[in-house]
Amino acid sequence: MMALQGKVAVVTGAAQGLGKGFAEILLQNGAKVALLDINEKAGKELETQFNEAYGADRTHFYPVDVSSDQQFKDAFQKILSKFGQVDIFCNNAGIINEKQWEKTVSINLCGVVRGTYLALEHMKKENGGQGGVIVNVASLAGLGPLAQTPIYTATKFGVVGFTRALALASEVANYGVRINAMCPAFVRTPLIDSFNSEEQIGQFMGLADFTRSLMEKFPSLEVEEVSKGLLLLVKDDSLNGACLAMMRDGAGLVSFPKEIPKTPVAL
Numbered sequence: 001m002m003a004l005q006g007k008v009a010v011v012t013g014a015a016q017g018l019g020k021g022f023a024e025i026l027l028q029n030g031a032k033v034a035l036l037d038i039n040e041k042a043g044k045e046l047e048t049q050f051n052e053a054y055g056a057d058r059t060h061f062y063p064v065d066v067s068s069d070q071q072f073k074d075a076f077q078k079i080l081s082k083f084g085q086v087d088i089f090c091n092n093a094g095i096i097n098e099k100q101w102e103k104t105v106s107i108n109l110c111g112v113v114r115g116t117y118l119a120l121e122h123m124k125k126e127n128g129g130q131g132g133v134i135v136n137v138a139s140l141a142g143l144g145p146l147a148q149t150p151i152y153t154a155t156k157f158g159v160v161g162f163t164r165a166l167a168l169a170s171e172v173a174n175y176g177v178r179i180n181a182m183c184p185a186f187v188r189t190p191l192i193d194s195f196n197s198e199e200q201i202g203q204f205m206g207l208a209d210f211t212r213s214l215m216e217k218f219p220s221l222e223v224e225e226v227s228k229g230l231l232l233l234v235k236d237d238s239l240n241g242a243c244l245a246m247m248r249d250g251a252g253l254v255s256f257p258k259e260i261p262k263t264p265v266a267l
């Protein structure tokens with residue numbers, strides 16, 4: 001089990017919702033945490049709140065839009081200057097916007113790739129790094145389709161595929177870095193109201209009742225429950241390439257078939 005005392009973590013999309021919960025559970029377990037978010041006001045307020053609650057200089061906020069390569073790289077350098085190292089990197093920032101779908105891809109998938117590659121370059125043993133762990137936040141919509149949000153679903157399938165491929169690369173090439181994904185069902189955060197917003201859902205607004213019925217099948221999780229899942233993926237040294245599915249009635253590591261299950265067809 002990885003002990004978090006003295007470790008340095010980075011969490012994107014940390015100003016509210018799941019990111020805030022992830023940052024807090026890492027602080028409670030002894031890590032220092034760099035908070036990254038596009039929302040400067042909420043991020044700075046959270047930095048003050050966390051430093052008061054967990055000790056001065058345990059947290060620092062960096063304004064970063066994860067769709068900007070430059071902002072991400074600059075912040076990473078500043079984090080290294082302040083904290084000296086990065087051991088844990090959680091790519092959590094994500095949006096739902098089916099109308100501005102290229103923006104959604106740039107944040108939800110490309111943002112995860114940007115963060116992961118920055119962390120990997122620093123952590124990789126072949127670069128003189130100390131190893132570490134990366135956790136990418138996907139969704140249950142990264143394992144099965146959410147009809148109202150095809151682009152969001154595509155980005156989350158992308159996050160799961162990227163995480164699994166890179167975890168295998170890490171194992172084969174011995175990077176010394178573990179890479180895992182989280183796949184929670186609905187969680188009680190501001191994001192969950194998106195299904196009711198024409199601005200975010202656009203042409204798929206007519207499917208709102210379908211999402212509502214899915215929400216009855218998968219009742220909402222609380223941020224604190226999902227945060228315990230993050231801690232598991234960070235601490236358990238045996239987990240690499242793991243996808244943790246989380247629902248109200250329980251969590252479990254997803255088993256992916258080694259052979260693709262298929263029904264033969266005549267061609």
Ligand SMILES: NC(=O)C1=CN([C@@H]2O[C@H](COP(=O)(O)OP(=O)(O)OC[C@H]3O[C@@H](n4cnc5c(N)ncnc54)[C@H](O)[C@@H]3O)[C@@H](O)[C@H]2O)C=CC1
Pocket residue numbers: 012013014015016017018019036037038039064065066067092093094095107137138139140183184185186187188189190191192
């Ligand atoms: N709430 C839910 O039901 C579920 C959420 N997720 C995923 O969890 C992650 C976090 O979602 P929530 O906390 O629910 O959302 P949220 O909307 O409550 O919080 C997202 C945070 O990300 C920040 N953010 C947005 N765009 C950004 C950008 N370009 N750069 C940096 N920060 C940015 C926002 O300012 C906000 O602080 C997302 O990746 C989401 O897809 C996964 C499954 C379920």
Ligand SMILES: CCCCCC(=O)/C=C/C=C\C/C=C\C/C=C\CCCC(=O)O
Pocket residue numbers: 096138139140141143144145146148149184185186187191192193194195211214218
């Ligand atoms: C519109 C609000 C979106 C909230 C964000 C989010 O990512 C929520 C996802 C919740 C559920 C995922 C949707 C579809 C999953 C479909 C099938 C999975 C089957 C899993 C199983 O039955 O074991």
